Amino acid sequence: MSNIDNMTTGNIITDKETGTRYRIIYVSVKNIVLCEMDITKFVLISMSYMQLVDFIQEHNFTISDDKGLVFDENNLSENIKTKYIRNRDMMNEIVAAYGPTFLGLSGKKPKKRLYEILEKYNCSSSTFWRLCVKYFQSGMKTYTLVDGKTWSNVKGKELKRNVKSGKHSEYVESGIVVNxxxxxxxxxxxxxxxxxxxxxxxxxxxxxxxxxxxxxxxxxxxxxxxxxxxxxxxxxxxxxxxxxxxxxxxxxxxxxxxxxxxxxxxRLLTSDSLHGVYGPGDMVEIDACEADVSLVSSADSNKTIGRPIVYFMIDVYTRAIIAMSVAFDNNSILGVTNLFLNLADNKKEYCSRFGMGFDDDAIWPSNIKPRRVRVDRGSEFKSKEFIRICNELGIELQIVSGASGSLKGVVEQSFHQMHSRQNEHLEDNGLIEKRYDSNHHKEATLNIEQYTKMVINFVLMHNQQYDKTYPLTKEMMDKRIQPIPAALWAYGAQKIAPSRIPDKDQYLYTLMTPIKAKLSRRGISYNGLWYLPKDDKKLTKDMFRAGTKKVPFEARMDKRSVNDIYYIRNGNLMKASLNEMITGNADFADLTEKEWNDYRKGKSQLDAKGRIQNEDLSAFNYSVNQEIVESAQKNTYSDKKNMRVTRELEKQKVSRENNIAQRLQDEDTKVLPEKPNPKPKRKPKSFQEAIEMYFD
Known part of the structure; x- marks a missing residue:
């Protein structure tokens, strides 16, 4: 990596003279905080941004990047998984308390909040600092919070304990190895x-x-x-x-x-929605609503397709909308994962796709991982898949009581504001009015791309809008912080840095759906499709060993495309694509899983009709064969004497009947269809009539 403008947290800075490596854990236009790597102590170094840029430009320092291990927490043993979740939740609170610079963690200054967190999670100081060193030196990647013995298994080693750990009794042999x-x-x-x-x-x-x-x-x-x-x-x-x-x-x-x-x-006695919320990214609310507008198809503007579903993720501390999604997936995990994908998107690039933009990153933050999420009792939020995603991302899930919209009133209010801003413009353009004579489906004019642009416009406006109802603290008043979501985000991020997504591959792998694939000599099969990996010799050996058997294979898929499935090999995210060499496989590229399942359903219907047709043909075939056999029945046995001579005579007879000359003769003697008799000619009465008869 040579582009200094793209310098961000997680990059590695190397001193070319000494070979010392440092990890960037905080970067702003003024300061940068580095964590020294390859040592057992937790050492932070703060320096100015321009100073580091000068070092890099003078070729004293180099800047690079690396990838962490990708893992599936569901494959961890219960003991390892429990420790990992404890470590992950503890580190999330540490990041919230001491970010964004984390300088408060270094040195000998009092760390009251740290020891409160350690007591909460029943973690010793030595254990914490060992985790802390690995976590920050890796660029805050979550795999470092897993017991290191787990990764020795990834590298092909296996830890076995044959002797009971701990102090042994002097008087009697007791206890066994805990396996x-x-x-x-x-x-x-x-x-x-x-x-x-x-x-x-x-x-x-x-x-x-x-x-x-x-x-x-x-x-x-x-x-x-x-x-x-x-x-x-x-x-x-x-x-x-x-x-x-x-x-x-x-x-x-x-x-x-x-x-x-x-x-x-x-329990804590809450007073308002901000009580117990410590900063930006600490608590978000998610909800979905059907927009009050009917849309038309992007392919054919004369075809109405109905209402879109809008998902919002809104930060409780700042009231900023940090993610959105516009689609047609209602009460679906796809709608929620669309929202989480947008959460990781670069918002400037996302807006530019729709011809829109903004300057200040605080207006619409990118690459944020919330610590807690509050949702209602919608089916998509109670699903096992959503709970799995939250658990793997280390996000605490809070489901409010039924029929209690006021418990997540921040996101509910944002939908009311969106509709009030849009309805005036949508009137006579598909606006759904609560009236019996509403003609919204006939009046629809916008497609989903155009309406998404309207929602983006609302998000940008909302995040820059002055909110006079926001309860400012004394410190905010002293610093003249305006109650604007973007301003509150910039202010709060300086005090408590929001958690970032440390590893994009791990994040996207988590959002994919686990599938039950099979491995055999033909490759990886799932749902009637065949996939083949590239540059994975280990999997090629596994395919050969599987032979004709179908061995269970753990993989994940993005339901939005059947093109690829993904799996983990030695901590790396691997991809297997549709095998184009298998007939018909490539024809279904770029389909969603729903579209592919519809094709399979159509094939099943054809199979059902084909089965009936084959049964009819089979019955007819049987009856004709039976008639032929019955017509050949006789009362005496056949004479098998001189069978060779008789066979030769019959053979020559068949040859004579199939000769080419006979076929040519048949072509020459075909009877042509008779031409109709011409009308009898009469004598013309005049020259003009003769001319007309000639041309007729």
């Missing part, structure tokens, strides 16, 4: 603990021993049940340690009281 099977038993016992208020860790431990580590014994002639030797079962300390890592104090409190009591007695 995945034992962890499953611990998890079962922990679930047993969660089922009742009267249960304790000790009683759950006894329950586990009775279920998994008991055996029948005969003592003094009587049959009884006893525990296995201590060297063949886990200790209470091993079980308690596992439980302490997999249940929080809040969960224990909820188990021992009730959800209602905890909610009423221990």
């Amino acid at each position: 995945d099977k034992v962890r499953e038993q611990f998890e079962d016992a922990l679930n047993h603990y969660k089922k009742g208020r009267a249960k304790s860790f000790r009683s759950a431990f006894d329950w586990m021993n009775y279920k998994y580590y008991s055996e029948t014994k005969i003592i003094n002639g009587a049959t009884t049940v006893g525990l296995m030797p201590e060297s063949q079962r886990p200790t209470y300390n091993q079980f308690y340690y596992y439980c302490s890592k997999h249940i929080t104090e809040q969960e224990k409190d909820l188990i021992k009281t009730s959800a209602a009591e905890q909610r009423n007695n221990k």
Whole structure:
């Protein structure tokens, strides 16, 4: 990378003289904060932007980039995944508290907020600083928050423990190696603990021993049940340690009281939508609405297609709309992922596609990853797929109570404002009026591209609009901060930096849908289509080994296109495209999965009609064969003597009947159709009549 103008967080700066590498973790027009790499200490260096530019231009420093590992958290073991989620959520709060420069984390200055967060997540200081060094030196990529032993498996190594960890007893051999099977038993016992208020860790431990580590014994002639030797079962300390890592104090409190009591007695008493919101990107609200307009087809402006669906993601702290989507997917996960794709888009490039633009980045922020998201009980927001996406992105999901639009009133109000701004212009152009004589479908004139441009125009206006109802703080008043979303974003980002998307590949992989593909010698098959990877020798070997078997293959797909599927190989995002060498595969390129499924449905209908036709033909074929055989029936056996001579005579007879001369003769003797008899000629009565008869 040589373009200094594109310098951003995550880039690597290398001192050519010493070879020391630094990671950019904050950049502005004035200052840059670097984190020194390849060391075990957390060292931040702040310098002016122009100074670094001078160093690069004088060829003292070089600027480069790298890619992180892409991973699927669902493939992690339960223990590793739990630790990863804890680390991810903890780091999100650290970023919110000490961003955007993170200089507050370095040095010996008091860090009260840091230790509050560590106490909340039950994390020791040594563990945190070890994570902190890896996280910031990587450019804040989430894969560094996964236990490093996991990536040793990616590289082909496997960690096996054959001896029980921890201090051994001096008096009796006790405890066993805690492997995945034992962890499953611990998890079962922990679930047993969660089922009742009267249960304790000790009683759950006894329950586990009775279920998994008991055996029948005969003592003094009587049959009884006893525990296995201590060297063949886990200790209470091993079980308690596992439980302490997999249940929080809040969960224990909820188990021992009730959800209602905890909610009423221990929740924060909120006063308004800003209470508990610490800065830009900390909390967003998402909702969708059907726009009050009917649109026409982009391909044929005379065809009406109905109402579009508008999705907004609005930042609660600043009231800025940070993502939007206009499509026709209602109550669909595709509509939500459209919104998250726009969240990562470069908004200036997005606007330029529609002939619009803006100057200040704060007007419409790009590449933001919110910490919390508040939604209603729509089917797309309650779906397993949306919950999976939020979990993998490390976004806390808050679903408000049903019929409680006021609990996410910020985004609800933005839709009312959008309609009030647009309806005047949409009148007689497809505006849907709440009247029985509304002719919106007949009056529709706008297509989706034109209406999207109107929505973009509203977003840009909204993010620059003065909001007199916004509750300014004393500090905002002292600094004369205007209650404008763009101004509030710029102000808030200087105090608490919003989280950025550190790895675009990982982010886009998360937004794709997991699919159940199959691997065989022909390639990767999914939903009737065949895919073939490029430059993946390992997968080629796997295909050869699979042979004719269909081996399950983990992959993901963007439902908006069947062209490619994606999978992970050694931490890299790999792509397999439609195999054009298989007949018919390439014909379906650039289709959505819905369009491809419609084709398959049409093929199924053809197959059903074809099956009926084949049955009719088969029955007719059978009846003709049966008639021929019955007509040849006779009362005596055939004579097989002199069969060779008889066969030769019959052979020559057939040859004579199939000769070419006979066919040529048949062509010459074909009877031509008779021509109609001409009308009898009469004698003309005059010269003029003779001329007319001649030309007739």
